[in-house]
Amino acid sequence: MILFKKEYQLQNYLNTLKSDKKSIGIVPTMGALHDGHLSLIQKAKEDNDCVVCTIFVNPTQFNNATDLEKYPRTVAKDIELLTSIGTDVLLMPSVEEVYPEGLDTTLELDFGKLATTMEGEFRPGHFDGMAQVVNRLVNMVQPHSLYMGQKDFQQITIVRSMLTQLESKIKLVMVPIMRHEDGLAMSSRNVRLTPENRNRAVIISQTLSEAKNKVENKTPKEVETWAMKELSIPEFKPEYFEIVDGITLQPIDDFNETDFAVACTAVWAGEVRLIDNMVLKS
Numbered sequence: 001m002i003l004f005k006k007e008y009q010l011q012n013y014l015n016t017l018k019s020d021k022k023s024i025g026i027v028p029t030m031g032a033l034h035d036g037h038l039s040l041i042q043k044a045k046e047d048n049d050c051v052v053c054t055i056f057v058n059p060t061q062f063n064n065a066t067d068l069e070k071y072p073r074t075v076a077k078d079i080e081l082l083t084s085i086g087t088d089v090l091l092m093p094s095v096e097e098v099y100p101e102g103l104d105t106t107l108e109l110d111f112g113k114l115a116t117t118m119e120g121e122f123r124p125g126h127f128d129g130m131a132q133v134v135n136r137l138v139n140m141v142q143p144h145s146l147y148m149g150q151k152d153f154q155q156i157t158i159v160r161s162m163l164t165q166l167e168s169k170i171k172l173v174m175v176p177i178m179r180h181e182d183g184l185a186m187s188s189r190n191v192r193l194t195p196e197n198r199n200r201a202v203i204i205s206q207t208l209s210e211a212k213n214k215v216e217n218k219t220p221k222e223v224e225t226w227a228m229k230e231l232s233i234p235e236f237k238p239e240y241f242e243i244v245d246g247i248t249l250q251p252i253d254d255f256n257e258t259d260f261a262v263a264c265t266a267v268w269a270g271e272v273r274l275i276d277n278m279v280l281k282s
């Protein structure tokens, strides 16, 4: 694996591959890698000649200074993991490299209601920062394909909208959620859970699975109300549990309204905020 910290060095390397007609896949991450991230790399490896993983904890997408400060950083282990699965390139730029003085990296795009619901409501500014960094990393690498996880369902929906608005030719590939054996979605933030809350956190995927079983007999509103109660266990505070159309991300009143219904949730487990989702109908 070759590690680059500078954009121009990375581009020199990739230009040679591109002139040889090699395909490039990018997997953007914030590090503290787990098997969920590695499944994105594996998928990108299957589809491409060269996989570029990026590790960059993007300050512009954190709306909470403590969350940014406490975000886990495990660079040595990340490099080991990436090397062990045959990642071709790791880009690990500094904040100055991503946002150099004199370069306007802001994006003047309107994501409409996609960005104001759910995460957008509870993390103001988060998606603007996320779209800004994904666009910047994509411009640095200029890949053929971009790999992102279903775990951040709203995020990938917004990135799809961004690529459409920019008339980009990059193919966006969604990779399914990797879960621990008990069902908890893998997340870099899981290491911050207390042992008790780590055990309790199984309630999140359980509630999503049970919600799926209720589609036949309940309305979305009834399922949401039931789920919010289910998730309100000691030390846990659900922020939202919303059943939305998987394309527009708008709430649905009736399961017959759409062919693609997704339940999305965010839950505070002690001091750690966890998100998860499940397709209820597709």
Ligand code: AMP
Pocket: 028, 029, 030, 031, 035, 036, 037, 039, 040, 147, 148, 149, 150, 151, 152, 175, 176, 177, 178, 179, 185, 186, 187, 188
């Ligand atoms: P992050 O480092 O949390 O920004 O995540 C980087 C990428 O990995 C994003 O596209 C996430 O959606 C994806 N990802 C995170 N957790 C998982 C998971 N459990 N399964 C699959 N993909 C994931």
